[in-house]
Amino acid sequence: MRLTCTVNGDRHEVxxxxxxxxxxxxxxxxxxxxxxxxxxxxxxCGSCTVYLDGVPVCACLVAAGQAQGREVGTVEGLxxxxxxxxxxEAFLEAGAVQCGFCTPGLLVATDDLVRRSRAEGRRPAxxxxxxxxxxxxxxxxxxxxxxxxxxxxxxxxxxxxx
Amino acid sequence: xxFLQPATWEEALEARxxxxxxxxxxxxxxxxxxxxxxxxxxxxxxxxxxxxELQQWGTDDGAVRLGAGVPYARVITELGDRLPGLAMAAxxxxxxxxxxxxxxxxxxxxxxxxxxxxxxxxxAGAEVEVASVRGTRRIPVADFYxxxxxxxxADDELVAAVRIPPxxxxxxxxxxxxxxxMVIAVAAFGLALHPDRRAVGTGIGSAAPxxxxxxAAEEFLAGELDGLWESRAELPPATAARFGELVAGAxxxxxxVRGTARYRxxxxxVMARRTLTWAWAxxxxxDPACA
Numbered sequence: 001m002r003l004t005c006t007v008n009g010d011r012h013e014v015x016x017x018x019x020x021x022x023x024x025x026x027x028x029x030x031x032x033x034x035x036x037x038x039x040x041x042x043x044x045c046g047s048c049t050v051y052l053d054g055v056p057v058c059a060c061l062v063a064a065g066q067a068q069g070r071e072v073g074t075v076e077g078l079x080x081x082x083x084x085x086x087x088x089e090a091f092l093e094a095g096a097v098q099c100g101f102c103t104p105g106l107l108v109a110t111d112d113l114v115r116r117s118r119a120e121g122r123r124p125a126x127x128x129x130x131x132x133x134x135x136x137x138x139x140x141x142x143x144x145x146x147x148x149x150x151x152x153x154x155x156x157x158x159x160x161x162x
Numbered sequence: 163x164x165f166l167q168p169a170t171w172e173e174a175l176e177a178r179x180x181x182x183x184x185x186x187x188x189x190x191x192x193x194x195x196x197x198x199x200x201x202x203x204x205x206x207x208x209x210x211x212x213x214x215e216l217q218q219w220g221t222d223d224g225a226v227r228l229g230a231g232v233p234y235a236r237v238i239t240e241l242g243d244r245l246p247g248l249a250m251a252a253x254x255x256x257x258x259x260x261x262x263x264x265x266x267x268x269x270x271x272x273x274x275x276x277x278x279x280x281x282x283x284x285x286a287g288a289e290v291e292v293a294s295v296r297g298t299r300r301i302p303v304a305d306f307y308x309x310x311x312x313x314x315x316a317d318d319e320l321v322a323a324v325r326i327p328p329x330x331x332x333x334x335x336x337x338x339x340x341x342x343x344m345v346i347a348v349a350a351f352g353l354a355l356h357p358d359r360r361a362v363g364t365g366i367g368s369a370a371p372x373x374x375x376x377x378a379a380e381e382f383l384a385g386e387l388d389g390l391w392e393s394r395a396e397l398p399p400a401t402a403a404r405f406g407e408l409v410a411g412a413x414x415x416x417x418x419v420r421g422t423a424r425y426r427x428x429x430x431x432v433m434a435r436r437t438l439t440w441a442w443a444x445x446x447x448x449d450p451a452c453a
Contacts (some may be wrong), residue, residue: 001165019165019207020197041198043191043260044344055235058259059196061190068210109258134343135257148358 005067007031008077023067024059024132027074035075035104046136048073049105056112058135075104078111087111087153094149098140106136106146114154123154164206171293174320177208179295182317184208188216188231189263191256192272210320216267225325227291230267237266243362245326247282247333247352254278254337257344267321270306273313273372280373281352282335284365288326294319307372331355333442334437337367338421338429348421351409351433355441358389360384366433369426371411376412379405379434388438397442402435409434 003026004013014030022041027033027050037047041060051073059072059094059136079085084092087110097103113132117124129150138146166184168174168292178184185204187193188211210216216231219241226244228237234252238261242249250268255261255278267275271397280303288303292315303324306314315321333354341347350367362383364376386401410431415423 019163019204022194022198043256046257046259049259055262056259057263061194061260061263063165063187063190063194063197063206063207065167065210066187066190066209068167098243131259135259 001065002062003022003068005070005072007033007072008074016027017064019063020064021064022060023050023062023072025062025075026064026067027059027072033074033076037101037104039101043135044137046105046109046133047101047102049108049136051108051112056109063064073108075107085111086156087114087149087157089155090153091146091149094145096142096145096149098138098142102136102138102140106133106138109133109136110153113150114157118157123158124150163204165209166206167209167212169212171322173215174208174210174213175293175295177206178320181206181208186271186320188265188268189233189260191260191264192268211327216322221328222325225289227323227325227433228266229323230270230321231265232267234261234264234266244328245282245286245333246329247285247335247354248279248326250333250335251278251282251337251350254335254342254347254350260344266324270303270313270324271305271315271321273311273315275307275310275370276346276350276368276373277373278337278347278350278367280325281350281365281367282333283324283326283352284355284373285333285352285354286326286329286373287354287356287363288324290314290321291323291325292316292319293322298322300325304375307374307430310371326368329354330358332441334441336433336437338433346420349413349415349426349429349433351430351437353434353437353441355445357445360387360391362387364409364412366409366413366430368420369415369430371414374412376409376434379408379412382408383438394446394448399439402438402442403419405433405438406431408435 002015003017039045039047043058043061050059184206186208216229219228237252238249266279269279283303289300290306335352337350338348347368349369352365354363362380383405410427415426
């Protein structure tokens with residue numbers, strides 16, 4: 001089947017999509033966007049977290065056809081070409097990246113959290129950060145640095161809020 | 163494989179009637195796992211995410227009519243006041259990503275004994291509204307579950323909505339797993355106090371072939387609360403303990419990879435005692451919603 005959707009602001013059209021295919025497969029194998037990672041394929045690990053119409057979801061659990069006509073946002077779309085998003089900068093500076101496989105999903109989940117708290121004019125509490133990232137597993141278990149990175153990103157993005 | 167995306171409820175029911183082996187998909191949290199791992203190869207995937215009626219909830223005849231496609235995230239943010247037990251259950255489900263996609267309708271259609279919504283729906287006394295081209299019928303949720311992953315849904319029917327009486331008193335939900343997020347319940351328990359009709363509702367999860375109520379525990383507690391509803395006096399600890407025993411006695415668990423039958427029975431007695439203690443403490447505070 002043919003699938004048409006918007007990814008990171010650009011309209012994509014792909015043919016010969018198998019009906020049982022996941023959005024994750026389409027992004028990685030048919031659209032040349034391998035940023036979203038394929039790890040568990042069962043929604044347990046969060047490595048494939050993307051925005052679907054602005055809501056974070058596991059791309060491995062979205063049937064390709066369910067994305068027809070929808071807006072998808074991936075880690076590749078967080079910042080412009082050659083640039084880093086404040087969340088990405090914070091992860092680098094805090095040393096929150098070890099093997100890096102979970103990082104794309106964590107970046108999208110963090111971006112969502114920080115954007116939501118900023119819209120409410122506040123910084124996320126630690127308990128809120130833990131809850132927001134509960135669906136993203138890091139098997140290197142670098143969680144402390146990841147939490148540092150989220151706090152740093154939240155501080156910086158709160159600063160630019162005005 | 164075919165992929166059908168009906169835009170209306172009528173189209174969805176016609177497609178279901180025309181293809182009895184179609185697999186309906188909403189949030190995909192069960193169906194896509196089956197497909198990704200090669201365990202499920204349906205001839206037709208029937209995508210219900212474009213049917214507007216399924217994405218809505220409203221009040222009808224005193225009940226909250228929750229469309230089958232409303233995700234758990236919205237149950238938490240929009241219905242926490244009216245359906246506190248279901249909202250508590252929803253908070254224990256998966257992760258934010260899963261709660262953004264998974265639906266109560268999907269939980270019902272899958273009918274897993276470990277489905278997190280079931281104990282809350284049983285305790286609240288919900289009804290499942292199912293439909294086909296033949297018409298619509300309502301099934302009390304306690305009669306909906308027919309076996310492990312089997313339900314009363316006929317092969318031409320779809321879950322339209324679940325109708326849940328709004329709270330008239332405190333509700334509680336408790337779930338045991340290896341950690342807080344991303345776990346399938348080892349055992350779960352839902353409790354609803356119904357002061358309006360001087361009754362008690364219970365729901366047991368992950369401890370029998372189907373989700374089920376604990377009728378003897380409900381009757382016992384309703385008897386013990388006779389008089390206490392008005393006085394709002396303290397609940398004797400022995401009453402809470404006996405309630406826990408009766409809830410545990412209603413279970414029929416097995417040993418499996420997540421836990422032993424013995425542990426599940428013990429966990430249920432503790433969860434039942436604790437949730438009752440919390441709920442009764444709330445009731446004694448004279449929560450205005452139960453006045």
